[in-house]
Amino acid sequence: MRPGRFPGTGRPGHRTILIGLVAGSCFLASGGDRPAMAQTAYNNALEEAPGSWWGPGAGRRLAAESEWPNAFGTLGIVNAAGPIDTRGHPFFEPLGTNGRACVTCHQPADGMSLSVETIQRRWRETNGTDPRFAAVDGKNCPHLPQGEPASHSLLLNRGLIRVFVPWPPRAADGKPIEPEFDLEVVRDPTGCNTHPEHGLHSANPMVSVYRRPRPAINLRYVASNRFGVSPFIGKNGLLASVDPDTKKPVNMNLMADAREPTLKTQMQSAASGHLEMPGTLSPQQIAQILGFELQLYAAQVSSHGAGRLDEAGGPPTLGPRALERGRDGVLGNNTTAYVFPMGEVWKDLPEGTGDTEAARNAFRESVARGHDAFFFRTFWIQDSMHINSVGLGNPIKRTCATCHGMHMLGMDTANGWMDLGTTNLPWAMEPPQDPWSTSKPELPLFRITCKANLPPHPFLGREIYTQDPGRALISGKCDDVGAIVLQQMRALAARAPYFSNGSAPTLREVVDFYDRRYNIQYTEQEKQDLINFLSVL
Amino acid sequence: MKIRYVSLAWLAISLAAVADDARLNFVSCPIVQDTPTVPCWLADYHGERYYLGIQTDVSAEFQPPYLGHQVLVEGVVTNRPRICGGIVLEPVKISVLPELDRSCNTRLPIDPRYTIDFNPRPPGPSLGRLAFADAQPPGPQPVKPPFVTKEFTVFFDFDQGITFRHPRDLMNIVHYAQETRAKNLTVTGYRGAMKLSDGTVLSESEAIAEKRARQLAELLAGAGVTAAMKTSWQAEPVPADGIDDWQSRSAKVVVTP
Structure with a gap:
């Protein structure tokens, strides 16, 4: 189900990637016959305005409930406050000079994120002229020729936008932070980090990294300050970021690197950066966007394998209405709240009458097993900064839910960055380099050298190689290198690829990554069960 | 007798x-x-x-x-x-x-x-409470007058500054300083040493006492403590005798209302 590499982007893929594609397709197909869909009570937004792409300023109506097809079934979106006429709404209108709106990168059909499939389709539909491909961050680097697929290869092939941050980092008051490490560019396939105007040694030194847009859904949970928030960061004892309006500490769970303390600062930053908007959002615009974001819920609502996910008496965690009803700021790594409360209703189901029902029940049982593998299956978690370093020891024998502990979303609860190895070597996905390989690295590679008068990184030492230093680009801390704020686990079916650097094109690869990283030794059955479970969230 | x-x-x-x-x-x-x-x-x-x-x-x-x-x-x-x-x-x-x-x-x-x-805790999810929840010290309590000078001791790992262990200690100090509207606060950092059973003495790095004092003061100020702060440190290691030497890896914070 993963779109192939986009024509004209160069850097042809390696054989192993093709094998991965085939494998991914097999797993998606193995969900069995597609059961007939139950009638949905939802309004179908597609009928109101054909086409899944929401262009800026399109003036469409976003229904109170809508469904959006994807490879695994359909995604449901709930506007808890009721239908929205998007005409004049600042989330949907182009506010800047490049023609983009927030919705450009937060598409309803993609769980308010942006799948690489959508990006490729949009390129084909507009011949690369859509504002999504604007030079500021829709290209590998602004200096590259606009409109040539190769210039936009990271966006077209991995769904990555360019994120550029000042180096050295600056504190909230604008003062420079002295980093605990030296940062060098080892590899620069995009040319941006060594570019005289945009690079690390330019007049305005910047580091460019490439990340997936985060889904603007279920943000009441993501931004909740009800659990684990104090003036001091629970994972390292240092000062937590504060809300510039209230001066109170925040949970630091927004963005891959927690650089924005609140949704309000995030939208201002996005407006000036991604939208290239002169000036700032007005208080009215901020209130409108904030109100919209905090009442929006999304989750998979039907599954080709499992049928309706929100039917009465079904697992209480599934579907967007469950998120609307749920409590935010709750730790779910326990058998009282659970991360994803599934109940027992999909366990030990009858065989069913007929092939369709039998296949559906078999799939549902697989989902229930997948949940249990996520929640109860122990393995050794080793050398992961901000999980092994917070009082549990290295290694710890725990489960997925230890890190993905936030009730209903599966993020970490607060101060949620950690190094799972997605961007740091030796675990980050790198193409094979040998005389017979045609593949070439697509992402930059940085060498981090922790200063000799300070403690080394507890697990990676003084010299670290990383595709994206993550939180360390903001904090300047050696032990934050490669630490990324965990992403929510809802609406996964709608928004491949996964991980902040888009390194997992499929859910299968997500599971395989963890299997390799922590030597879990999942069986094939466990892997398929986990994939099925992830696909219905 | x-x-x-x-x-x-x-x-x-x-x-x-x-x-x-x-x-x-x-x-x-x-x-x-x-x-x-x-x-x-x-x-x-x-x-x-x-x-x-x-x-x-x-x-x-x-x-x-x-x-x-x-x-x-x-x-x-x-x-x-x-x-x-x-x-x-x-x-x-x-x-x-x-x-x-x-x-x-x-x-x-x-x-x-x-x-x-x-x-008290299986390897997977808990039963809904922390393993030693009952043994956890209570959070900051209301402070009633008369307000008195109070000393807090913060302990550290070997050659380390503030870590994940410290938010509770820090919050107790912040709370007391704010509740008493403290006018002065002094932080003294110490460099620890440890006598091993084979007679070897391990000393922490020379700069650690200063780092602890400065870091504590910076964090307390950042968390809203407005008292006038003085920092000092003892660069010589605390003598080690092999008995509870971990207590030498410390800093003292004195809060004066």
């Missing part, structure tokens, strides 16, 4: 000697021993294996060491039954040494001889 006094004095000296003999301070690679439930943590010293503790959760007094690092152990040998094959040290204080040591990589598979209870 005279004989009785002599006997009691001898007994007291003997107990003290036994207590000192039972202390064991050493540096070693930690070992993790898997069990059907949670893992045990062990360390070898002079041909003997010692039990340090088990994995539970963040509420535990004992927080396990790291493979990939040596661990500094300060414990008292007990005659309790061995756990996971190790002589039980209790109480025990450990500190992970900051530099990497890749040779510390021993992870032992499940041995049917060793079992650990499912309580």
